[in-house]
Amino acid sequence: MKMANSVLAGDRLSLSRLLTQIENNTSEGRQAMDELFAYTGRAHLIGVTGAPGTGKSSLVNRLAYHFRNPPEGKPSARVAIVAVDPTSPFTGGAVLGDRIRMRDLAGDSGVFIRSMATRGALGGLASATSGLVEVFDAAGYDLIFIETVGAGQVEVDIARLAQTTLVVDAPGLGDDVQAIKAGILEIADILVVNKADRPGAAQTVRALRQMLNLAHPAPKVFPHHGWMLNELESSTQVAAQQTLSDGSGEELWIPPIVSTAATEGEGIVELAAALESHRNYLSRTGEGLMRDRARLVAGLEGRIRDLLMKRWQAGADWEAVEAVIDRLAGRSITPAQAVEMLLDGNTPEVGPGGSV
Numbered sequence: 001m002k003m004a005n006s007v008l009a010g011d012r013l014s015l016s017r018l019l020t021q022i023e024n025n026t027s028e029g030r031q032a033m034d035e036l037f038a039y040t041g042r043a044h045l046i047g048v049t050g051a052p053g054t055g056k057s058s059l060v061n062r063l064a065y066h067f068r069n070p071p072e073g074k075p076s077a078r079v080a081i082v083a084v085d086p087t088s089p090f091t092g093g094a095v096l097g098d099r100i101r102m103r104d105l106a107g108d109s110g111v112f113i114r115s116m117a118t119r120g121a122l123g124g125l126a127s128a129t130s131g132l133v134e135v136f137d138a139a140g141y142d143l144i145f146i147e148t149v150g151a152g153q154v155e156v157d158i159a160r161l162a163q164t165t166l167v168v169d170a171p172g173l174g175d176d177v178q179a180i181k182a183g184i185l186e187i188a189d190i191l192v193v194n195k196a197d198r199p200g201a202a203q204t205v206r207a208l209r210q211m212l213n214l215a216h217p218a219p220k221v222f223p224h225h226g227w228m229l230n231e232l233e234s235s236t237q238v239a240a241q242q243t244l245s246d247g248s249g250e251e252l253w254i255p256p257i258v259s260t261a262a263t264e265g266e267g268i269v270e271l272a273a274a275l276e277s278h279r280n281y282l283s284r285t286g287e288g289l290m291r292d293r294a295r296l297v298a299g300l301e302g303r304i305r306d307l308l309m310k311r312w313q314a315g316a317d318w319e320a321v322e323a324v325i326d327r328l329a330g331r332s333i334t335p336a337q338a339v340e341m342l343l344d345g346n347t348p349e350v351g352p353g354g355s356v
Ligand SMILES: Nc1nc2c(ncn2[C@@H]2O[C@H](COP(=O)(O)OP(=O)(O)OP(=O)(O)O)[C@@H](O)[C@H]2O)c(=O)[nH]1
Pocket: 051, 052, 053, 054, 055, 056, 057, 058, 059, 086, 087, 088, 095, 096, 149, 194, 195, 196, 197, 198, 260, 261, 262, 263, 264
């Protein structure tokens, strides 16, 4: 059977092989992705980012377990986890020790965990991640967690893949991390203060709330975010408090701050409720469709850039190209003029020193 068909049929070995093909950017992998594309667009893509060691993997483990074993009356979701360039290996849950029987997760056929090292992604990390996510989506995983470390351009690019982005913070990080945080705060849909069992957690919540207030200065926004785990009476309250109107009838999403202690399993129900609430917001307001379009357009633009470059390279007269580069290096033409000459065959009228 073709790889794409086996993946659709739920074969884990084929899925695993296809993921490797995509990481290696092979033509076989690209072909399978084309065949799978029509089956994508159904999963909830959740980015999880934050400084090293804040507890992202522990939280994802807990959330995966929660959605696999939901409270009565709710269907259990299939969960995929992509850990991008983890600084510590994703163990499938061993970090949690015996508290949560992670063997239940590791041996669960409804969970698939994949780690990807930066060096493993030949076609670029963001595009490889996007490929893996698409395959999981087509394979019928309902929730796909994408874990990344840090706050660089790669994390921001990867966050663009996600429909919901969790930014994970923890008490006791240094000032350099505080600076990083300002950058990732902008991409946060939900803020998590993990390690709430540690001293300083309340202070971390306060600091985040202050940064949020700077981002959302409207005074009436104030009471709507920043509630902590202990202030939550029930998970339904999470759903009720997260959006407000900006007065124009448009619904705004205010990132909630959720306190958790992943190792204890505290706050996981509330965090899961916040995730569902954000997903409901995305579908209710049409924002989800907009994000999906934006993601597809970004991918499209990348492909167009690549293809146009290849076409131009294939048709280029390399001697002429060398000659233009010589003039550029000699400062007798500008980069803009060089591009014009190479793409349109135009000769600039006057060079910067009048020496064309
Ligand atoms: N006290 C406490 N420790 C925690 C909590 N959550 C995670 N940890 C510990 O923090 C350490 C890092 O946890 P991870 O889940 O690996 O953190 P991470 O953010 O995925 O780490 P990287 O992927 O390496 O950036 C582990 O030793 C965890 O046991 C928590 O809520 N409280």
